[in-house]
Amino acid sequence: MTRLDRVEQTRARFTGPPLTPRTAVIWSVLRAELERRAGGRLTVLDVGGGTGGFAVPLAQAGHRVTVVDASPDALAALTRRAAEAGVGDRVRAVQGDGDALAGLVEPASVDLVLCHSVLEVVDDPAPVVTALVTALRPGGAASVLVAGQAAAALGRAMNGHLDVAAALAADPAGTAGPRDTLRRRYDADRAAALLAAAGLTVEEIHGVRVLADLLPAAVADGQQAALVELERALAARPPYRDLAAQLHLFARRPA
Ligand SMILES: C[S@@+](CC[C@H](N)C(=O)[O-])C[C@H]1O[C@@H](n2cnc3c(N)ncnc32)[C@H](O)[C@@H]1O
Numbered sequence: 615m616t617r618l619d620r621v622e623q624t625r626a627r628f629t630g631p632p633l634t635p636r637t638a639v640i641w642s643v644l645r646a647e648l649e650r651r652a653g654g655r656l657t658v659l660d661v662g663g664g665t666g667g668f669a670v671p672l673a674q675a676g677h678r679v680t681v682v683d684a685s686p687d688a689l690a691a692l693t694r695r696a697a698e699a700g701v702g703d704r705v706r707a708v709q710g711d712g713d714a715l716a717g718l719v720e721p722a723s724v725d726l727v728l729c730h731s732v733l734e735v736v737d738d739p740a741p742v743v744t745a746l747v748t749a750l751r752p753g754g755a756a757s758v759l760v761a762g763q764a765a766a767a768l769g770r771a772m773n774g775h776l777d778v779a780a781a782l783a784a785d786p787a788g789t790a791g792p793r794d795t796l797r798r799r800y801d802a803d804r805a806a807a808l809l810a811a812a813g814l815t816v817e818e819i820h821g822v823r824v825l826a827d828l829l830p831a832a833v834a835d836g837q838q839a840a841l842v843e844l845e846r847a848l849a850a851r852p853p854y855r856d857l858a859a860q861l862h863l864f865a866r867r868p869a
Contacts, residue, residue, distance in 0.1 A: 631671045635826035635834065638842045639849040640730075640759065643818060643864050644668075647726065647755050648675065656725040659749055661712045661742070662732030666692040666705065669728075673701035677726075680706040682718055712736055715745040724749045730759035731860070733808070734796045743812040753869040756814055757862070759822065763788035763799035765859040769827065802852075805861050814865035820849040821858025 630641050648656070656677045660669045663681035665688050673679045673696060683689050689707040696705035710718045712732060727746045733739040746756055763782065770790065771779035782790040788799030800808075806816045824845055826834060834841055848854035855861075 630675070633842050635838065635841045635845050636823060637667075638846055639820050639822050640668075640757065640862050642846060643820065643862065644672075644726075644757060647757075647864070648677075651725070657723060658726045658728065659715075659719055659724040659746075660728040660730075661715065661746060662729060662735075663692065664688045666695045668730065669705055670695050670699050670701060673704040674699055676704075678704050678706075680708060680719065682708045682710045682712065682715060684709070684711060713738070713741040713745055715749050719749045721748050722751050725751060725754050726757065727754065728757045730757070731761070733758065734761045734798050734800075736797075739798070739808060740811070743808055743814075747812045747814060747867055750867040752867055754867050756809070756865045756867070758805070758809060758865065759860050759862050760805050761788075761796055761799040762821070762856070762858050762861050763801055764857050765823075765827070766790070766799055768857065769859075800861060802856055802861055805863055809863055809865045813867065815868055816863055816865045818850070818862075818864040819855065820862045820864075821855035821860070822849065822862050823859035824848045824854045824857060827859050 630645060633641060658672050658677050658679040660679060660681045662683055663669045664683060666681060669679040669681045669692065681689065681692055686709055689709055692705065693702070693707050696702045708718050712729070713736065727750055729742070729746055733742060736742050750756065766788065767779045767783035770782055778790045782788065787797070789796060802819050806819060809816050826841065826845065829841070
């Protein structure tokens with residue numbers, strides 16, 4: 615290895631963005647995967663990556679990131695954000711559908727695929743997950759974030775909407791009916807089964823925002839560091855995990 619290679623590897627070492635209660639657990643999992651890859655430059659695909667909240671920090675860490683998103687406005691914001699961060703050359707913005715990745719991304723070309731807060735809004739999640747798996751190299755990893763059904767039901771109940779809470783808790787798809795903004799929500803078993811059915815091996819499941827949405831803003835804002843620590847401490851532990859607003863699954867395409 616040349617000195618330049620070593621300098622490049624050091625640059626690529628990931629420190630990540632400031633941790634918040636909404637992102638700390640996910641970045642912890644992603645950081646472990648990046649460290650496992652020992653500073654190598656990864657090919658990353660962020661499906662429904664929006665304005666680049668994950669894509670831009672990953673590009674800043676030296677990785678090449680393609681964001682496929684259906685929204686031209688989100689992609690325009692992503693492109694601006696990447697340019698402002700000085701990583702415009704490492705972020706590719708592609709307009710397209712998550713279930714039509716085959717025409718947009720070379721099969722088996724991706725080391726890490728992200729699909730955060732997307733499976734609950736697409737028409738049908740199964741083909742999207744299949745497309746993620748097809749894009750991954752054997753041994754590549756998937757970071758999938760979905761909305762939690764239990765937290766949504768509790769939230770409706772705590773706001774006094776007991777009928778909506780009852781409907782949401784009883785609905786096999788985890789929605790509160792036709793006016794719900796999401797098409798589905800998950801519990802850990804159903805989310806894991808969705809990924810397993812597409813051929814992924816689920817390695818870890820964490821709850822994201824176990825507490826963040828339950829606390830008064832003054833507490834959440836005033837004790838952010840303590841809240842981040844508590845979110846991290848509870849994230850992997852049922853029953854706390856299963857009451858989180860979101861479930862994060864980390865899975866791998868078998869080598
Ligand atoms: C809730 S946002 C999540 C953005 C980002 N992943 C995050 O976690 O901050 C959902 C994103 O998915 C995109 N999206 C929705 N349906 C999609 C589809 N079928 N294919 C690709 N992107 C889609 C939307 O345009 C939006 O940017």
